[in-house]
Structure formats: C-alpha cells, structure tokens
Amino acid sequence: MSEAALLSEPAPSAAVSAEAFEDLYRRAFPRVYAYVATLLRDRSAAEEVTAQAFERAYRKRRTFKPGRGSPEAWLFGIARNAALDELRRSKRRAALEAEPEDAAAPAADDQAEQAVRRQTVRSALMALEPHERDLVALKFSGGLSNAEIARVIDASESNAGTRLHRVIEKLRKACDVDA
C-alpha cells in the first residue's frame, strides 16, 4: 500500500495511519529541519518550528488528500506556513546557519579550495531574496521535485520550475563571477 493511501486511510486503521506518519517523519525529519533552518537562519527557532510543524501535521493527518499532492509536499506546506509565521513574528533576518561539517578531513590543498568554494556559494546564497532562498531551500534542503514545490508554493509546475531555474542560474553566475 502506498504511503499516500496509508495516510489517507481513516479509522479504524488509525494505528496504520500513525505508523505511516512515523515513516514519513523518519524519512522527512532531517529535510524539514534543514529547510526550516535555511529559511529562518536560526537553529533554536528552527527546532521549535520543526516540532510545531510535525505536531500540526500529525493532528491534521486525516485531512491529507492524496489527490492533492504527495505527503512530502503536504508536510512541507505545513512546515513552510509555520516557518513563515515564525519569520513574521520574529522578523528575523539572520545569516544562513548552514555550517559545513568536516567530519572527513580532506587534504590541505583540497581543504583550502573547498573553503573558497564554500564561501563563494555561501555569499551567493546570502545575496538571494528571501523568496528565492525559499525556492532553493525547498529544492535542495527539502529535496522536493518541481511538482511538489509547485504544490507547496501554490503555483503551476512550469512556473515553479522556471522560477527555480532562474534562481539557480543567478546563483551559478554569482559563483562564477566570484570565482
């Protein structure tokens, strides 16, 4: 049975729905957190909003309609609303929190080169407008398809794809120029 079907299945299979939701949580939690953290640029707020998003989604899981998009799109829609509400409340405009993990230490030359590249990308991301950052966060943090992004931002798939393409091209150009 598909996840969408499991989520939409009403009681008495509530346990199945809860189980399906837990599967969705395990698969999407890191991505939801990454997306929210990228949007808010505040780890503490991102944790609160992520928990809030999953709580809301769990409470609303019976309202999910498979015909209106994937469970991920639905979940990211809820997370996005929660994040935007938080942004509106706090008016946060902090810098991106993304801190690269250096678990595997590369060679010295590679490390320097990577640091430059990383700084370039980071600067390019910082220069993005909030709505552009929202798009790339949905794509790269959330790992959503263009169709799912379209569903989340309430636009057509082609429109979402076009806007995303423009933002990536903008980033690419910024990185090339800076490089």
Next chain:
Amino acid sequence: MSTPDTFTELLREELTPAPDPDFAAEMDDWAAAGFPHRDDRDREAGRRPSTAGWLDRATRALRSPFGTAATGTAVAVAIVALLIAVSPDQATQDQGSSAGGGGGGGGVAESAPQLRGGGSDAGDSVTASPAPAPAGGIAPGQRDRKIERAAQLTLGAPADEFQSVADRIVQTTDRHNGFVLRSQLSTGDSPSGDFQLRIPAGELQAALRDLSALADVRARSDSGQDVTREYLSVTDSLQAARAERRALLRRLATAVDDGRMQRLRDRLDANARELNGLRAQVRDLRERTNYASVSVSLVEGNGDSGGAGGTSKALDDSLGLLLGSFNWLLRALGVLIPVGVVGGAAWAAARTIRRRRREAVLF
C-alpha cells in the same frame, strides 16, 4: 564523506544543516510515543505548558478562513431560522382570507386543500367568523344575540353524478329541517348547479358537515352578522307604535267632535302602516336570524363523492404537504445559496489574503 566537486553538490551541502543530536533524539522519542500533544509533553517534562492553550487555539481557529466562513454561515443560518420562526404562518393567512371569499377561482384553489379533510372533520374545524359590529352599534349587554348567518359551499362532482348529488342536497336540507329557497341544475356540456337553502341556525354546522360529505369540497366559507342592535331598535319601534295605537284608540273612543275624530282616524291609518312595516321588519329579521342562508354551488370535477378518505384526496393531501415542504425548502435555499456563495467567496478571499500576508515576509 566525499568532497563536493560540483556546484549543485556544494549547494546541497550548504543547504542541509543537520539537526542537533539532542534535538533529533528528543524528536525521535516524541515520534516513538505517538506524537503526544506538546502541552502534555511539556507537563511530563515538568515544563509549563505552551501559552497557546485551548483559548488561543480557538481564537486562531475562528480567525482562520474556514473559521471565518463557518462563523458567518452559522450566523446567517441563525438569522434565517429566526426569520422563519417569527414570520406569520402563510397557511393561516390564506385560510383567513378565504373565509367569506366566495367561490372565485383563486379562492377555490387556495381554500380547497384546507377543507379537504372532508366529512365531519371539515365541518367541525370551520367555525363562523366573528360577528362584525353592525353599523350603528353592537347593543352591549344583550344576552340573546341575534346573529344573521350565511355560508357558501362549492362542491365538485363528476357530471354524471350531478343529479344524484343534487337530490342528496335536498334530502340533507330536509333532514335538518331546512328548505330550498331556490335551485337551479343544468346538465349537459357545461353542467352546473346552484342551491339557495335556508337551514335553522342551530342546525347550520351539522348541515354544512353533511353537505360537505356529499362531494369534493372546493371552497367553503361561513360568515356571521350581529343584528341584535337593529332587532332591538325595530322591536322598540314596534312597541312604541302599538302604544301609540292604543292611545289613539282611547282618544277616539272619547272624541265627540267630527273633525277631531277624523284626524284621529287619519293618525290611526298612518300608525297602522307604520305597524305593518315594523312587523315586516321584525319578521324579516327573525327569519334571517332563525334561518341561515346557505348557498351551494355544484361544479364539474373529478372529486370523490364519498367524502373523506378517498385515494385521490390522500394523494392531493400528500402533494400539498410535499409542495409545502418544497416551498419552505425553496425559501430557505433562497437565503442559504446567496449566503453560501458569499461565504465561499469570503473563504477564498480570506485564504488568499492570509497566504499573501504570510508570504509577504519573503518579499
């Protein structure tokens, strides 16, 4: 961990901050517990529950597009229910207006369903209209009221049953000690019948009940006119005229002068004319109040001559009820549909505004 060597990989790496391990562990525990409410979780952890309590959640729900639309719809429905509850009963109004309305086309169509009960039920259910005050006063305090009553009845029967129904009208009149003042019966292409009956006032309701059972009642009305004041006035005048006559006769008996005797005779003649006129008025009033005037019109129709209980009547009643319910539903829909459209538009507008307001932080 492989080194990111492409722009996209680097971008993805930059945009995927990992959650704090403690937070991830807390979330995993929460998920394993079946996502209990966070207030409960806070209580278990000894923390104060979130300020977003039930009141806050209710306020948020009311402010949501759905909440706004639901609240608006609920208010509209309450208003509609209130209007329906306080509006005067249309059926009662129709019944009131049909009484005394004669046998006109509209009157027949409106009053027939209310009178279809037929038989004794119909007779008992219809009461005479309150007697209106006659011109010149109502003679308060008079216990023996003089009421002039009249009733109109329109019966529908198949053409081939006209004669039979007409015979039974006469028989019914006789049975109630009444009489037929005038009658007219036509058969053929356009059959019709009219009967002017006089029924003793005390027998009126029973007679009407029996007449109503003879055929399909198309229309029926009763009316009453209080003529007590007029009756008292005429009888008083009659007594005065009689007293005057007695006085004139006494004076005539003692008169010796021819001229005086002639004048008294002339006055007695005038008094006699007055007395005759007053006696005629009293007789007329007594006849009008002792006997009710009943007008029965017989028209062609497919009614059940057997009175109440016919299948056709039952079907008519059912249809009437159905139409009544349908009319009520139409009235309700006439209000609810516009309210629903406005509510839906408001919901859509509120949803769009809320989304734009929420996304405004991105622009």
